[in-house]
Every structure is written in C-alpha cells, then in structure tokens.
Amino acid sequence: MRRDEIAAGLAEVDERITAACHAVGRDRSEVTLIAVTKTRPAGDVRILAELGVRDVGENRDQEAAPKARELAGLPLTWHFVGQLQTNKVRSVVGYADVIHSVDRLRLVEAISKEAVRQGREITCLLQVALDDDPGRGGARPADLLALADEVALAGGVRLGGVMAVAPLDEEPAKAFARLRDLAVALQEQHPRATMVSAGMSADLAEAIAYGATHVRVGTALLGRRKPFVR
Numbered sequence: 513m514r515r516d517e518i519a520a521g522l523a524e525v526d527e528r529i530t531a532a533c534h535a536v537g538r539d540r541s542e543v544t545l546i547a548v549t550k551t552r553p554a555g556d557v558r559i560l561a562e563l564g565v566r567d568v569g570e571n572r573d574q575e576a577a578p579k580a581r582e583l584a585g586l587p588l589t590w591h592f593v594g595q596l597q598t599n600k601v602r603s604v605v606g607y608a609d610v611i612h613s614v615d616r617l618r619l620v621e622a623i624s625k626e627a628v629r630q631g632r633e634i635t636c637l638l639q640v641a642l643d644d645d646p647g648r649g650g651a652r653p654a655d656l657l658a659l660a661d662e663v664a665l666a667g668g669v670r671l672g673g674v675m676a677v678a679p680l681d682e683e684p685a686k687a688f689a690r691l692r693d694l695a696v697a698l699q700e701q702h703p704r705a706t707m708v709s710a711g712m713s714a715d716l717a718e719a720i721a722y723g724a725t726h727v728r729v730g731t732a733l734l735g736r737r738k739p740f741v742r
C-alpha cells in the first residue's frame with residue numbers, strides 16, 4: 513500500500529537526518545524535513561500529513577496551486593522551492609508560507625507588493641548560486657547582503673535566511689561550507705535570519721554537517737519521479 517511505502521521512506525529519511533545530526537553533535541530538533549512533493553498526487557501529501565509531516569515543498573505554481581487549494585484544510589506549511597517568475601507571484605503568495613528562491617530585487621518587490629495586498633506575511637529565503645553562476649537561479653554571493661537589506665526593509669515579507677542547491681560539478685560538502693560562511697555573514701547583519709535550506713535526497717548529511725536547518729527531500733521519501741514532460 514502507498515501509505516506503507518511512504519511510511520517506510522519517511523522512517524528511513526528520519527533515521528538519516530538523525531544520524532547526520534549526531535555525527536556532528538547537533539540535536540535532531542534543529543533540522544526540519546521538508547517533503548518535496550512535486551509531481552506527486554495530492555493523495556501522497558495527505559498521507560505525509562497523516563504521518564506527521566508538517567512541511568511540504570513544491571517547485572511549479574501550475575502544479576502547486578491546485579494541490580494547495582485541495583489540501584487547504586491540512587495543517588501544512590507550504591514551501592515554494594522552484595525558480596519563480598514575477599507573473600506567478602500573485603498565485604504563489606496566495607498559498608506559500610515560505611519562498612526559498614528569492615534571488616533578485618524585482619522579485620522581492622513583487623512578493624512584497626502582493627503580500628501586502630493579500631494581507632499575508634511571506635518568509636523569504638535568499639537563494640544563492642554557490643557556483644557564482646545565476647543561470648540556474650540564485651543570487652551571486654557578492655550580492656547577497658544587499659538583497660537581504662532590501663527584504664528586511666520591505667513590507668509583507670520576513671527575511672528567513674538562505675537557500676542553495678549544491679552545484680553538479682563540485683563535492684556538496686565544499687559548496688555547503690561556503691553556504692555556511694554566507695549564512696554566518698548574513699546573521700551578523702540580520703540575527704533573526706537563521707534558516708539554512710540545503711540538502712536533498714543525495715546530500716542531506718553533508719548539508720546538515722554545514723548547518724542546514726531545513727532539508728528538502730523528494731526521491732528518498734517518495735521514490736523516483738517519472739521523467740518530467742512539459
């Protein structure tokens with residue numbers, strides 16, 4: 513049964529997170545699991561919620577918006593983790609509690625304006641391009657602190673911290689070490705911006721070793737996704 517599969521995946525991921533925490537002397541409670549449910553049916557999200565998961569992540573508005581609407585009664589925090597175009601901001605602000613992919617001033621302005629209009633407060637994580645190439649999303653490390661100041665000044669948004677995806681051509685640990693340094697620098701200016709969203713199915717232990725507070729896990733929880741067809 514699907515529920516048993518998901519329960520087994522969840523137990524396994526939870527064990528991996530616990531082991532990764534203990535390996536570096538961190539408490540398990542310092543790390544939140546975000547179940548990345550992109551491409552999965554709403555039924556999977558419902559099962560996750562029944563099993564006690566409270567944080568779910570999605571990366572495409574077209575898919576996330578109807579799912580969030582269908583599951584609006586569940587006690588879930590919705591994380592938007594994909595690249596975000598300004599023309600989708602109105603929709604995303606309607607259901608997302610946390611946006612992990614804030615990487616440019618225009619996006620900050622759009623989210624702020626829409627959050628104020630809808631009377632919502634959106635937690636914004638600044639996505640960093642750890643390879644210094646903003647092509648796949650993420651701000652350059654050198655631009656991070658200026659962007660943080662903009663979020664801190666804007667209405668309707670709260671500066672939560674940083675987010676990154678490990679580059680494909682580098683050991684994740686090395687990349688996450690740079691993310692940790694950036695997170696420390698950010699917190700010197702903005703002490704409450706303590707969230708570090710890093711680590712996926714393949715590299716969650718490395719991310720936890722370098723201070724991740726939120727890991728975003730899909731495959732290891734829910735199985736391989738079908739190849740994505742647009």
Ligand SMILES: *Cc1c(COP(=O)(O)O)cnc(C)c1O
Pocket residue numbers: 548550571593594677711712713714728729730731732
């Ligand atoms: C899909 C996705 C994840 C989860 O990846 P898995 O390898 O399936 O765990 C995490 N973060 C982002 C931004 C994603 O798009």
